[in-house]
Amino acid sequence: MTDLATLDAYGVLTEPATLTIQRLLPGPIERVWAYLTESELRRQWLAAGHMEMTLGAPFEFVWRNDELSNPPGQRPAGFAEEHRMESRITELDPPRKLAITWGSTGGVSFELEPQGGEVLLTVIHRRLPDRATMLNVSAGWHMHLDILAARMAGEEPEAFWDGWARLKSEYDRRLPA
Numbered sequence: 001m002t003d004l005a006t007l008d009a010y011g012v013l014t015e016p017a018t019l020t021i022q023r024l025l026p027g028p029i030e031r032v033w034a035y036l037t038e039s040e041l042r043r044q045w046l047a048a049g050h051m052e053m054t055l056g057a058p059f060e061f062v063w064r065n066d067e068l069s070n071p072p073g074q075r076p077a078g079f080a081e082e083h084r085m086e087s088r089i090t091e092l093d094p095p096r097k098l099a100i101t102w103g104s105t106g107g108v109s110f111e112l113e114p115q116g117g118e119v120l121l122t123v124i125h126r127r128l129p130d131r132a133t134m135l136n137v138s139a140g141w142h143m144h145l146d147i148l149a150a151r152m153a154g155e156e157p158e159a160f161w162d163g164w165a166r167l168k169s170e171y172d173r174r175l176p177a
Contacts, residue, residue, distance in 0.1 A: 009023070009142065009146070010142065010170070010171075010174060011123075011138050011141060011142060011171075013134075013175060013176070014124070015126075017106075017126070017127050017128045017129070017134070018106075018124060018125065018126045018127070018128070019123075019124070019125045019128060019134065019137060019138055019141065020122065020123070020124050020125075021122075021123050021138075021141050021142060021145060022120060022121060022122045022123070023120075023121045023145045023148065023149055024115065024118050024119070024120055024121075025118060025119050025120075025121055025148065025149060025152050026117070026118060026119075026152050026153060027114060027116075027117050027118050027119045028114070028117075028119070029095050029096070029112050029114050029119050030095050031119075031152070032095075032112055032119045032121060032152075033094060033095035033112060035148060035151075035152065036098055036110050036112075037051055037053065037094075037098065039051070043062075043064075043067075044068070044147075044151050045068065045144055045145075045147040045148035045151050046061075046063070046144045046148070047061035047062055047063040047064075047085075048061070048062045048064070049061045049062055049087075051089065053089075053092065053094065054089065054092070055089055055090075055091070055092050056088060056089060056090075057088060057089050058086065058087070058088045059086075059087055059088065059089070060084055060085065060086055060087070061084065061085045061087055062082065062083075062084050063082065063083040063084075063085075064081065064082050065079075065083075065160050065161065065164075066081060066160070066161075068144075068147050068157065068160040069147065069156070069157045069158065069159050069160045070156075071159050072159060072160050072161055073159030073160055073161030073162035073163070073164075073165075074161050074162065074165075075161050076161065076164075076165060085102070085103055087100045087101045087102065088100065088101050090107060091109065095112060096111065096112050096113070097109065097110065097111050097112070098110045102125065104129060105125065105126065105127050105128055105129065105133070105137075106125075106126030106127025106128075107125075107126055107127075108123065108124065108125045108126070109122075109123070109124045109126075110122070110123055111124070121145070121148075123141055123145065125137055125141065131175070131177065134171075134175060135168050135171050135172055135175065136168065138167070138168075138171040138175065139164050139165075139167035139168035139170075139171055140164065142167045142171075143158075143160060143163045143164045143167055146158065146163065147160065
């Protein structure tokens with residue numbers, strides 16, 4: 001059980017190449033699960049892409065980060081307007097756990113735990129190959145989860161790219177070199 005009084009918005013390295021980041025979100029758990037698994041809800045904070053809720057099922061994520069906030073902020077050089085990634089479901093325990101493949105890394109798991117009227121979401125991204133990837137992923141998950149929390153609370157999120165750039169600098173200071 002997580003001590004919610006000490007819950008930090010920043011992700012931490014729980015192993016040398018594993019980022020763990022948590023958010024306390026408005027429940028119920030089925031609502032948070034829907035934001036993870038339904039393309040129309042997920043595209044509001046992360047990426048679109050239909051998921052068949054079957055172990056081993058392939059799917060494609062489609063990111064359009066410029067559409068996550070208004071205004072989107074200044075997209076950094078080297079980032080396309082749209083990004084796509086093939087993935088598949090590697091673990092499935094609705095509405096408590098979803099794990100998926102993630103590019104060349106060890107994959108990502110989403111774990112949900114009810115906490116009264118709220119839900120603790122734990123995102124674990126494993127086997128990040130290098131520090132540059134770790135910084136991009138840390139800032140990315142942090143900003144995407146901030147947008148999820150804002151959307152679920154009915155609030156306008158911070159400009160995605162401005163927040164991402166600020167967070168990348170912060171993670172550069174926080175994470176070991």
